[in-house]
Amino acid sequence: MKIFVLGAGAWGTALAMNAAQTPERHRVTLWARDGAQAQALRQDRCNSRYLPGLGLPAGLQIASGSLSSLAQELAQQDLLVVASPMAGLREMLTQLRALDVPVVWLCKGFEAERDDNFGLLGHEVQAQVAPALQAGVLSGPSFAQEVAMGKPTALVAASAFAPVREAMVAAFHSSSLRVYANDDVVGVEVGGAVKNVLAIATGLCDGLQLGLNARAALITRGLTEMTRLGLALDAKAETFMGLSGLGDLVLTATGDLSRNRRVGQALAQGKTLQQAVAELGHVAEGVYCAHTVLQRSRSLDVEMPITECVVELLDGRIQPAQAVARLMGREPGTEVAQA
Numbered sequence: 506m507k508i509f510v511l512g513a514g515a516w517g518t519a520l521a522m523n524a525a526q527t528p529e530r531h532r533v534t535l536w537a538r539d540g541a542q543a544q545a546l547r548q549d550r551c552n553s554r555y556l557p558g559l560g561l562p563a564g565l566q567i568a569s570g571s572l573s574s575l576a577q578e579l580a581q582q583d584l585l586v587v588a589s590p591m592a593g594l595r596e597m598l599t600q601l602r603a604l605d606v607p608v609v610w611l612c613k614g615f616e617a618e619r620d621d622n623f624g625l626l627g628h629e630v631q632a633q634v635a636p637a638l639q640a641g642v643l644s645g646p647s648f649a650q651e652v653a654m655g656k657p658t659a660l661v662a663a664s665a666f667a668p669v670r671e672a673m674v675a676a677f678h679s680s681s682l683r684v685y686a687n688d689d690v691v692g693v694e695v696g697g698a699v700k701n702v703l704a705i706a707t708g709l710c711d712g713l714q715l716g717l718n719a720r721a722a723l724i725t726r727g728l729t730e731m732t733r734l735g736l737a738l739d740a741k742a743e744t745f746m747g748l749s750g751l752g753d754l755v756l757t758a759t760g761d762l763s764r765n766r767r768v769g770q771a772l773a774q775g776k777t778l779q780q781a782v783a784e785l786g787h788v789a790e791g792v793y794c795a796h797t798v799l800q801r802s803r804s805l806d807v808e809m810p811i812t813e814c815v816v817e818l819l820d821g822r823i824q825p826a827q828a829v830a831r832l833m834g835r836e837p838g839t840e841v842a843q844a
Contacts, residue, residue: 506531508676509582511572511597513537513546515555515649515787516611517588521565522556522653523682528564531676535561536568536575543569555787559653572600582606584672586643590788591616595630602635607669609641609662613697613753614790615797623804624797626694626738641669642690643677644697645748646756648763652682659683661748663693685748692744695735700754701765701791702798703727705815707758708769709825723811724758730809734798737805765791772818773825795819810835 510521513535525533537543546552550561568575579585584607587597591614601608615624625633631640641664652658662673662684670686678684687693706727710719731754732745744750757763768789771781782792795816802809814828823831 506584506672506676507582508533508584508586509536509568509579510534510586510588511536512588512593512611513542513552513555514588514590515552516647516652517586518552518556518561519649519653520586520588520611520643520677522559522562523655523679524677525562525565526655527679528562532566533564534566534568538569540569543567556650556653559650572597576604580604580606584609584676586611586676588612590614591627591790591794594627595634598631598635598638598640602638604638607640607666607672608635608638609643609664609669609673611643612790613644613694613701614794615698615801617793618797618800623801624794626691626698628690628694639666639669640664641666641673642693642697643673643684644693644753646752648756648760650762655681657681657683659685659748659752661685661687661693663687663690663749665690687744687747687749689741689744691738692735692740693749695738695740696731696745696750696753698790698794699727699731699734699798699812700750700757701789702795702812702815703731703754703791704757704763704765705769705772705789705791705795705819706811706828708763708766708771709773709818709828710769711766712770712773713825713829715829720759724754727758727811728754730802730811733807734802734805734809737807738801764789768792778819778821791815792819 510517521533521535524531546567587610589597591612610627618624645660647658662670664670674684707723764785768781799812799816814831817823818828
């Protein structure tokens, strides 16, 4: 199977490395937008910026250059994997829209608000710029470093098209990476987006040393918020009890490798948002999509109090202790009816 991964960040590199471990099954190419990075990958056989110390498999090929110059090669692939941040998805899909090849993306989040619409999920962006593509999303609880190291991981391959789901499973299912198919693209994408915002809240909780009880409460009530928004967008409730909902939320909210959790911890220590993001050196999608999550929820009349507190905290309108007081001071209610 010929697999072309577009984007040599941590996650794109990790998936490419994992698939390239079986050269008898797959021919895998990793594309870097920056020519200098591509040259370094070829020479060092390591992505020293994003996955230092982890060597690239011998069979993993490295490509660079404009996508237009690679059009003929891209058209001959069995699967194209877009491994850009959410901010780059629209441009990438626009350039790929004429190809008759399954396309999937890895990014999790909402696109920033544009003049003509609210911030969109990945499948909504695709519907605007590349409606003819047979496309989908690969998501689930996964840290790039662990996938690159071959540690056991489970993901979900979501698409409205069975051949796309089958292509993702064929490309990435292995002895160390288990891939489950799902046709609920909306639910998978909502879970992947909202969990990043909620992880900032749990990082704040841990940074303030509020205890495990508080963390469990935030995760559980956060799952309720995520599910409510998903159902309002026509997702399936059961998706949020799966890998891309509960699974990804637990990992991102509790794992030490979580960038979004680390942002919350830094804010709890009194650092500014700018300082917290600068220390990461990587993208923390929750910072960039929190406002859009809240905006979409309000447009649908969906109550998301944890998300509201995260947005006010990121904007500097409240301090960490005030965010906790705000949540704990809410009026009592039944568990199912109120967050």
